[in-house]
Amino acid sequence: MASILNSNFVAGETAEVAATNTKFTDVQTQTGQLNDENVRSESIDLWHMDATASMVVASASQNTEAPGYTKTYTTGAHALSPLVLQKNGNVDMVLDMGSLQTLEQYDVLRVYWNLEVTAQVLSTGNVYSGSVYEAAGGLFWGVWLQWSTNGSTWTDVPNQGSFSGTTIGGVAYNTLQVSNTTTKAFTPIPHVAMYTDIGNHDIVYRYPHNANELYTTGSAWFLRPTPSTHTYRYFRLVLAGLLTGMNNGASPPVSHIADIGPAFLDPQGTDASITLRRCYLAAMHLKGA
Amino acid sequence: MAYIPVTITAGTIDDGDLNTNLSRMSKYVNGEVLGADYSTDWATHRQLMSGTYNGVANTMDLISGVQGGKVRTAPRQLVTFLSRYNTCRNTAGGLTLANSQFNFIPNTAVMLNVPRQLSCMLVHFHIEAVHEDDALSGTVNSVTATSNIQVVLDNEPLDINTVNNRIVSSNYIRKEFVSCGSIEENGHDIQHAATSASKAKILKRYPKMGTFLENNVSAGTWRVALVGKTNGAKVKFIHWSISVEGWL
Numbered sequence: 074m075a076s077i078l079n080s081n082f083v084a085g086e087t088a089e090v091a092a093t094n095t096k097f098t099d100v101q102t103q104t105g106q107l108n109d110e111n112v113r114s115e116s117i118d119l120w121h122m123d124a125t126a127s128m129v130v131a132s133a134s135q136n137t138e139a140p141g142y143t144k145t146y147t148t149g150a151h152a153l154s155p156l157v158l159q160k161n162g163n164v165d166m167v168l169d170m171g172s173l174q175t176l177e178q179y180d181v182l183r184v185y186w187n188l189e190v191t192a193q194v195l196s197t198g199n200v201y202s203g204s205v206y207e208a209a210g211g212l213f214w215g216v217w218l219q220w221s222t223n224g225s226t227w228t229d230v231p232n233q234g235s236f237s238g239t240t241i242g243g244v245a246y247n248t249l250q251v252s253n254t255t256t257k258a259f260t261p262i263p264h265v266a267m268y269t270d271i272g273n274h275d276i277v278y279r280y281p282h283n284a285n286e287l288y289t290t291g292s293a294w295f296l297r298p299t300p301s302t303h304t305y306r307y308f309r310l311v312l313a314g315l316l317t318g319m320n321n322g323a324s325p326p327v328s329h330i331a332d333i334g335p336a337f338l339d340p341q342g343t344d345a346s347i348t349l350r351r352c353y354l355a356a357m358h359l360k361g362a
Numbered sequence: 363m364a365y366i367p368v369t370i371t372a373g374t375i376d377d378g379d380l381n382t383n384l385s386r387m388s389k390y391v392n393g394e395v396l397g398a399d400y401s402t403d404w405a406t407h408r409q410l411m412s413g414t415y416n417g418v419a420n421t422m423d424l425i426s427g428v429q430g431g432k433v434r435t436a437p438r439q440l441v442t443f444l445s446r447y448n449t450c451r452n453t454a455g456g457l458t459l460a461n462s463q464f465n466f467i468p469n470t471a472v473m474l475n476v477p478r479q480l481s482c483m484l485v486h487f488h489i490e491a492v493h494e495d496d497a498l499s500g501t502v503n504s505v506t507a508t509s510n511i512q513v514v515l516d517n518e519p520l521d522i523n524t525v526n527n528r529i530v531s532s533n534y535i536r537k538e539f540v541s542c543g544s545i546e547e548n549g550h551d552i553q554h555a556a557t558s559a560s561k562a563k564i565l566k567r568y569p570k571m572g573t574f575l576e577n578n579v580s581a582g583t584w585r586v587a588l589v590g591k592t593n594g595a596k597v598k599f600i601h602w603s604i605s606v607e608g609w610l
Binding site for chain 2: 077127
């Protein structure tokens with residue numbers, strides 16, 4: 074604890090420069106040693122917080138608005154571009170943070186989303202076999218996050234790899250390279266679930282198998298820029314599929330998530346599809362240092 | 363009290379003035395700072411350690427907010443459950459699931475003391491449940507039974523009237539949650555060579571999860587609870603977890 078014990082000036086005595094200064098530098102020294110004892114009855118608590126100086130820079134949420142609204146996304150519709158998740162009225166579901174936000178160094182941006190799968194339909198040509206590489210990873214859909222400063226030009230969020238045209242074994246695929254650093258905002262949704270019975274038959278269920286088997290899934294994405302900064306205002310979710318895991322057969326193998334949606338286009342078979350409901354997207358931007 | 367020095371004027375310096383200034387400085391440093399000495403609303407996030415969040419472990423490290431949560435899991439014999447017997451009893455009298463009342467699902471509520479208005483409240487939740495219907499179709503068959511489950515946030519004591527009749531406002535928030543007819547626990551024949559050899563329970567669980575964000579949440583004691591209704595005999599909650607964060 075800092076404590077000042079200076080003696081007084083004495084009337085009639087000549088005030089020496091050094092002694093006078095010492096009285097004040099003593100105070101200076103002690104004020105540099107204040108601790109919890111000095112302010113034990115005046116500690117900062119929640120009550121002192123400036124109500125206008127929130128820890129939260131911005132926060133907002135968006136959903137599909139009508140709880141019963143459903144949207145079916147098909148392999149044939151998206152070709153090589155991901156589909157934007159939509160809300161009631163069949164318009165893009167866009168989360169608007171209200172104004173252009175600057176993500177400063179050490180700020181924390183947290184984005185969460187969840188969605189409900191109400192139906193999935195297999196293609197009639199649902200067993201995919203690539204000409205060179207087998208789709209050994211099963212079939213699934215992928216949902217990931219994009220952001221924008223103006224609502225018209227969108228990019229995948231940082232640390233999220235983007236699909237790009239790649240040639241694997243002489244065949245062109247739209248692929249997302251599997252990496253520990255570039256697939257952090259990616260939600261895979263299994264396309265089918267298979268139950269194998271003991272005995273003479275197998276049962277393959279679509280997933281969900283019927284209207285009573287709806288399920289929800291979701292994911293999250295975080296960003297704490299160090300040291301770079303970003304600007305953003307809008308978020309949206311995009312979906313692509315059907316996807317499958319692939320590798321190039323090299324040693325060690327290079328793995329990819331390949332978009333084989335176009336393989337389900339007619340005339341190979343009826344489009345595969347997924348129907349979503351009650352999509353929810355929320356973002357919270359916290360102040361850093 | 364605040365430090366107020368005596369102004370030293372031109373001419374002979376009075377020792378009394380100097381001593382008064384020193385004495386006041388001493389008092390200030392020695393522990394006589396009063397709450398009134400602080401200007402109103404002066405402490406900002408700069409006076410506090412910045413919060414961090416670990417998304418993998420779902421843990422927070424902060425001194426500037428409130429947080430609460432609950433994880434509920436139990437053996438199947440002890441799980442909490444929802445039943446039509448207290449939510450949708452009289453289906454023969456015109457009562458449907460849509461117009462029947464919600465009821466609490468025991469052991470799912472979290473209470474959170476919010477000292478002042480929050481900029482943002484963030485709720486994460488997860489449900490894993492199975493459905494059991496022993497009467498509607500005469501057999502255990504979940505397909506005929508459905509249910510509806512919602513998360514409610516209220517800063518007044520929750521009661522059934524509140525849950526069913528209050529209008530959503532800044533003091534009462536309701537997350538339109540997933541319909542929960544999505545679960546089944548039914549007898550299923552396991553066949554061998556086209557002959558029914560035994561019956562076994564195939565338990566299919568379709569998880570429900572979600573995030574819910576609300577801005578400008580008013581001060582008060584907030585109850586965050588799970589409510590539901592069903593026209594089935596029993597919806598058993600195998601696992602339920604909730605995490606609530608509030609940020610100033």
